[in-house]
Amino acid sequence: MVLTTEKPEAAPMRAASGPNRVKPSAKKRPKGWWLPFALIAPAIVFELLIHVIPMVVGIWMSFIKLTQFYIANWSAAPFVGLGNYQIAVNFDGAQGQALLSSFLITCGFTVLVVGLSWGLGMAAAVALQKAFRGRAIFRTMFLIPYAVPMYAGIITWKFMFQQNTGVINQILGSLHLIDPNNPPFWLIGNNAFGAMVIVAIWKLWPFAFLMLMAGLQTINEDLYEAASLDGAKPFRQWRNITLPGLGAVNNVLLLVLFLWTFNDFNTPFILFGGGEPPAGDLISFHIYNTSFITLNFGFGAAMSVLLLLFLMLVSAIYLVSINRRSRRA
Amino acid sequence: MKKRVLGAAAIFAAAALTLAGCSGSTGSGSGGDAGGSITYWASNQGTSLQNDKDVLQPLLDKFTAQTGVKVNLEVIGWNDLQTRIQTAVTSGVGPDVVNIGNTWATSFQATGAFLPFDDSAMGAIGGADKFASTALSTGGAAGQTATSVPLYGYAYGLYYNKAMFAAAGLTPPTTWEEMVADGKKLTDPSKGVWGTSIEAGSYTENNHFAFITSAQNGGSFFDGSGTPTFTESQNVDGIKRYLDLMQTDKIADPADAQYSTGTESIANFAKGTAAMIFNQNNAEANLTADGMDASQYGVVPIPAPSAGKPAASFIAGINLSVFKNTKNKDAALKFVNFITSADTQSALGKPFSSIPVLKDATPTFTTDPAIATTFSNIYNNLSEPLPTVPLEASFETEVGNAMNTLFATVATGGSVSTSDIESALSTAQEKVAASN
Numbered sequence: 001m002v003l004t005t006e007k008p009e010a011a012p013m014r015a016a017s018g019p020n021r022v023k024p025s026a027k028k029r030p031k032g033w034w035l036p037f038a039l040i041a042p043a044i045v046f047e048l049l050i051h052v053i054p055m056v057v058g059i060w061m062s063f064i065k066l067t068q069f070y071i072a073n074w075s076a077a078p079f080v081g082l083g084n085y086q087i088a089v090n091f092d093g094a095q096g097q098a099l100l101s102s103f104l105i106t107c108g109f110t111v112l113v114v115g116l117s118w119g120l121g122m123a124a125a126v127a128l129q130k131a132f133r134g135r136a137i138f139r140t141m142f143l144i145p146y147a148v149p150m151y152a153g154i155i156t157w158k159f160m161f162q163q164n165t166g167v168i169n170q171i172l173g174s175l176h177l178i179d180p181n182n183p184p185f186w187l188i189g190n191n192a193f194g195a196m197v198i199v200a201i202w203k204l205w206p207f208a209f210l211m212l213m214a215g216l217q218t219i220n221e222d223l224y225e226a227a228s229l230d231g232a233k234p235f236r237q238w239r240n241i242t243l244p245g246l247g248a249v250n251n252v253l254l255l256v257l258f259l260w261t262f263n264d265f266n267t268p269f270i271l272f273g274g275g276e277p278p279a280g281d282l283i284s285f286h287i288y289n290t291s292f293i294t295l296n297f298g299f300g301a302a303m304s305v306l307l308l309l310f311l312m313l314v315s316a317i318y319l320v321s322i323n324r325r326s327r328r329a
Numbered sequence: 330m331k332k333r334v335l336g337a338a339a340i341f342a343a344a345a346l347t348l349a350g351c352s353g354s355t356g357s358g359s360g361g362d363a364g365g366s367i368t369y370w371a372s373n374q375g376t377s378l379q380n381d382k383d384v385l386q387p388l389l390d391k392f393t394a395q396t397g398v399k400v401n402l403e404v405i406g407w408n409d410l411q412t413r414i415q416t417a418v419t420s421g422v423g424p425d426v427v428n429i430g431n432t433w434a435t436s437f438q439a440t441g442a443f444l445p446f447d448d449s450a451m452g453a454i455g456g457a458d459k460f461a462s463t464a465l466s467t468g469g470a471a472g473q474t475a476t477s478v479p480l481y482g483y484a485y486g487l488y489y490n491k492a493m494f495a496a497a498g499l500t501p502p503t504t505w506e507e508m509v510a511d512g513k514k515l516t517d518p519s520k521g522v523w524g525t526s527i528e529a530g531s532y533t534e535n536n537h538f539a540f541i542t543s544a545q546n547g548g549s550f551f552d553g554s555g556t557p558t559f560t561e562s563q564n565v566d567g568i569k570r571y572l573d574l575m576q577t578d579k580i581a582d583p584a585d586a587q588y589s590t591g592t593e594s595i596a597n598f599a600k601g602t603a604a605m606i607f608n609q610n611n612a613e614a615n616l617t618a619d620g621m622d623a624s625q626y627g628v629v630p631i632p633a634p635s636a637g638k639p640a641a642s643f644i645a646g647i648n649l650s651v652f653k654n655t656k657n658k659d660a661a662l663k664f665v666n667f668i669t670s671a672d673t674q675s676a677l678g679k680p681f682s683s684i685p686v687l688k689d690a691t692p693t694f695t696t697d698p699a700i701a702t703t704f705s706n707i708y709n710n711l712s713e714p715l716p717t718v719p720l721e722a723s724f725e726t727e728v729g730n731a732m733n734t735l736f737a738t739v740a741t742g743g744s745v746s747t748s749d750i751e752s753a754l755s756t757a758q759e760k761v762a763a764s765n
Contacts, residue, residue, distance in 0.1 A: 068719060071419045072442035087763060094759035164584045188530065188586055188737035273408075273589055278734055292412050294723040294760065295436070297419070 061301035068295035077298070084302035095290075099303060101278070102286040105193065106262060109282060113200045113264075114257045120201070121208025126238060129216050139213070146206035154270040157199045161186035161271075187272060193279040200267045204260070208253060215249035216242070251322050258318075259311060283307060365660040366399035368424035370413070372647055374481065374681035376614055378404045384680045392667045398660040411722070417652070418442040425655040426664055429477060431467040431648040432715045432725060438469040438476040439719035444651040444658070445474035453659075454478065454666040463709050464686035467644050470717045477648035478669060481683035483609040484708040485541065485642035486628040486700075493604045501627060505545075505570065505634040508605070512580030515604040524580030526594035526603035529736040530587050532729030535571075537643060538607070539728050542567030544640035544713050545633040550728070555718040559728065559758040565750050568732060570634070572750075576739045586740035595619065598626075607631055609645055610704045611682035613695055623697045630707050641711040646686065684708045720761050727757035 062084055064070075070077035090096040124142055128135055145153060160167045163185045173180040186195040219242065227237045243250075265284040272280050276289070287307070291300030369389075375381040381404040389400045403424070405413055411433065417423025418440050429437060437443055444450060446468070451457045457465060464482050468475025487508070489501050497515055502508035512524025528534040543550065548563025558564075575581040588594055595612055597603040599619030606612075613623060630641035649668065651661045667673060671687060678685060678693035684704055685692055692701040715721060731753040735745050 068436055068722075069439050069441075071415065072421070072440045074419075093763075094756045095763055098756075098760070163587055185587065185737070185741055188733070189741035191741075276730075277737055289726075292415060293726045295415065296763070299763070 058301050059305055061298055062305045064298050066296075066298035066301070071295065071297065080298070084299045085306070087299060088302050088306060095299070098281075099283075099286065102281045102283045105279065105281055106283040109193070109197060109200070109264075110258060110261045112197050113204060113261045114254065116197075116201050117205040117208045117257060118254065120205040121210075121212050124205075124209045125212035125216055126242065128213065142209055143206045145202050146210070150203065150266055151270060153203060154199055154267060157195075157202070158187070158271050158273075161195050163187075188277050190277075190279045192272065192277040196267055196271060196280050196282075199271060200261065200264060203267070204257065208257060211249055211253045212246060215246045219245035247326075255315060255318055259315070262311065365397065365657050366401065367426060367655070367657050367660050367664060368401045368403070369664065370410075370424040370427040371402060371404045372410055372428040372430070373404055373406050374611075374647065374683070376618065378406060380680075384677065388668070388673055388676060392664060395667070396660070396663055398657075398663060400664060421654060423652055425652055425657060425661045427650050427652065428480060428647050429650055431477070431479065431644070431646045433722050434467055434475070434477045434648055434650075435470045435717045436719050436722035437650065438473065442653055443476035444653045444655070444661075445476050446478055447474050450651075450662060453662040454669060459669070459687055461686055461688050461690075461709065463644055463712065464646065466714055467646065467648060467717075470719070477650040478665065479646060479686035480649045480669060481647040481677070481681055482686045482708055483611060483645035483647075483684060484704055484712055485537070485607055485609055485631055485645070486704055486707055487605055487631045488598060488608055488612060488626050488628050489605045490598065490601065490603075491625055491627055493601065501629045502632050503629075504632050505637070508632050509574070509578045509580060512574070512578065512605065516580050518582075521582075521602050523582045523597075523603050524578075525574060525605045525607070526588075526597040527574065527581050527585050527607065528588045528591055528594050529575065529581070529585045529740070530589040530733055531591060532589075532726060532733050534591065534729075535732035535736070536725045536729030537645075538571045539564065539568050539732060540643055540713075540715060541631065541640060542571050544643075545637040547638055549716070550724055551716045551718050551720070555716075555720065557720065557724065557758045557761050559724075559754040559761075560751055564754065565747055568735075568750050568754075569745075569747055572732070572735055572739060572745055575736065576745060583740035586736045609642075610684060610694060610700075613682055623695065623700070628700045628703045630703070630711050639711055640713050641707050642713075643715045644708070644712045646683070723761045727761050728754070731757045 063079060063081060064074070064077040065080045065083070066074065066077045087093060087095050088099055091100050124138075128138055128142075159165075163169060163183055166186070168186065169178065169183040172178045173183060178184060184191055186192065223241045223245075224237055227241060232240070263284050264282055265288065268276055268280045268282050268285045269288075276285060283303075284307075287300050287303045290303065291297050371381055371385060373381055375384055382402065385402055385404075389402055393399055410428075410430075414423070414427060414429065414433075414437070417427075418437070421442075446454070446457075460479055461482075464479035465475075467479060468477045487502070493515055494501065494511070497511075499511050499514065502511050509524075514524075516522065516524045527538075540550065543561075543564045544567075546563035546567050548561050548567060550557060550559055550561075550564060552558050575583060575585065585594070592615060594603065594606045595608060595615045596619055598606045599616050599621040610628075616626070617623070630639070633639050633641070649665055651658070651665065655661050668677075669687070671690060674685060674687055674690060675693055677683065678690075682694040684694060692705055694704075695701050716724065718724075735750065735753060738745050738749075
């Protein structure tokens with residue numbers, strides 16, 4: 001709505017500064033000139049409401065001391081400038097150290113989850129590229145984790161990972177891979193990291209599979225025929241035909257997988273419930289805990305802004321390097 | 330493309346705020362019609378959220394019939410309650426009356442979002458004199474006007490299995506050392522039987538025992554001015570003593586390190602795979618549901634070390650607060666008066682297994698008069714209030730979580746020394762101090 005009221009002012013201005021043959025008159029406007037603006041207005045309004053305003057408020061929050069003493073009346077919260085940021089990046093302090101370790105855990109988590117999800121997705125997509133009996137069944141089966149409601153899926157994993165009653169330890173025990181009298185814990189201690197990675201991959205790889213499968217449909221079958229006539233082995237075909245053919249898909253896919261995984265909140269939140277093990281302290285979960293449980297919203301906002309800057313930086317470098325490469329090609 | 334990506338990151342950056350914003354745009358919680366209507370957020374005290382509704386609704390209908398004030402009830406689980414209240418405080422949009430864990434009282438008081446129960450507000454709900462003084466002491470920081478009044482009282486006790494104790498020729502322990510010795514006699518890992526079962530993965534339970542064991546040592550987690558003193562030796566030793574139930578005494582199953590719902594240890598006790606449990610006095614409903622009759626167990630105060638102070642619990646319970654920005658203050662106070670009245674309290678005592686918070690009220694939370702006497706004694710004479718300082722909520726979370734991690738270390742085969750506990754507490758203290 002803001003835009004529709006601004007536009008009529010802009011038009012006469014242009015007319016006044018322009019050459020004389022343009023008559024300064026609203027009559028000149030074609031019928032229905034407002035329609036495009038009216039159509040786009042809801043999108044703009046919601047973009048402002050949902051993205052821009054919360055972001056600006058979040059940035060403002062990061063500069064004030066918004067603790068339990070001020071959350072009922074934000075305007076009374078003292079301005080602390082970069083104080084919250086200083087605490088966050090002071091790696092000698094407890095908070096800075098905790099943030100750093102959470103950041104490093106998240107980096108390791110992201111590399112493993114994105115790498116393995118992409119690898120699994122690619123392997124499955126290539127395996128199902130050629131038509132064979134029962135292909136549709138496999139395709140459907142592989143997509144099930146993506147279709148299961150996230151909460152239900154993760155809570156099921158939580159049951160399976162229980163130390164004394166979980167099915168995972170029962171299976172491992174019956175295969176004699178673990179000592180059945182002293183089964184390992186999966187949701188506490190250092191194994192929690194591995195459990196979290198497994199659940200996140202289970203949740204994420206069908207998406208990679210779906211995207212890559214769609215991408216594969218666009219590659220011309222003739223290329224493969226020609227390559228096999230020239231004696232190219234499957235791996236060579238994959239490297240020289242499939243991978244370049246999927247270039248555009250991969251560019252987007254990897255970025256999206258990275259952002260989703262780095263921001264993953266649901267997996268640790270549902271898997272570990274209230275008491276998270278240090279090995280499962282992903283960064284968004286860490287920020288949530290700081291903000292809500294210890295009632296320090298200013299500090300939480302500062303960490304969020306740092307995270308935002310980091311993700312913007314990585315995304316920008318990634319996109320620039322991809323653009324360069326595609327220009328060279 | 331790029332914009333979208335940045336947008337996605339932006340959503341995240343403002344996650345906390347968006348949450349607040351969501352509820353902010355839905356309008357006021359209270360109806361605000363002439364006869365008056367209020368919104369009441371109740372905590373989960375019964376066996377399920379539905380059970381709470383079933384218990385409360387008839388009483389609320391009675392209140393409406395008496396006063397003409399309509400009450401919109403919402404029962405909120407413990408996982409969400411603190412966050413929901415914080416969101417309501419932050420956005421200024423919430424219920425009129427709310428249940429809070431009484432240990433949060435001072436932290437919430439510090440936000441300034443709740444109505445102080447000054448003389449006139451106290452008068453409207455029947456006067457401060459109607460409450461037992463132990464219960465009333467949890468209402469807020471000492472020396473300030475309380476922003477909450479007691480609703481339900483709870484206390485910890487040591488539940489022991491009568492048959493198992495008799496078979497081993499034991500009597501209920503009166504000191505911590507006796508309890509450990511009894512536990513060792515009753516533990517037989519090859520049969521899956523343990524002296525005790527603890528909720529070692531629950532940060533709230535862990536924090537409660539950090540407090541109780543420290544109080545037994547004469548320690549405290551905050552000094553008189555509200556500054557954290559986590560690393561005091563009494564606190565470190567207390568936590569060590571509790572961890573050692575699993576680490577060196579080996580009377581608790583390492584599997585307990587994963588217990589966090591508050592019901593697993595009760596289930597073990599009912600099954601006879603744990604001879605003793607520490608639990609608040611609301612275990613009866615769960616034990617009955619798990620097939621254990623009240624005649625099969627006894628309760629004694631959690632024993633202190635022979636050289637220690639006889640602290641057996643903290644003053645646990647649920648308090649009631651009124652949001653300061655309520656549009657219907659009179660109706661809200663009428664409701665507080667009603668739900669803390671003798672009749673309503675006695676009706677709620679049994680379904681919610683609570684110790685009366687009113688003076689001279691008769692306990693209705695158990696069928697066993699001996700257990701009722703024991704818990705009333707613990708609550709009124711052997712319980713200490715948790716620190717009434719604004720940092721209390723952060724203290725609970727940070728120290729409790731630190732203990733989760735320490736228990737995880739023990740359970741996964743590591744060892745925890747006094748200096749490990751000290752450094753964990755020092756980290757927790759630094760984090761808590763930072764949110765001041």
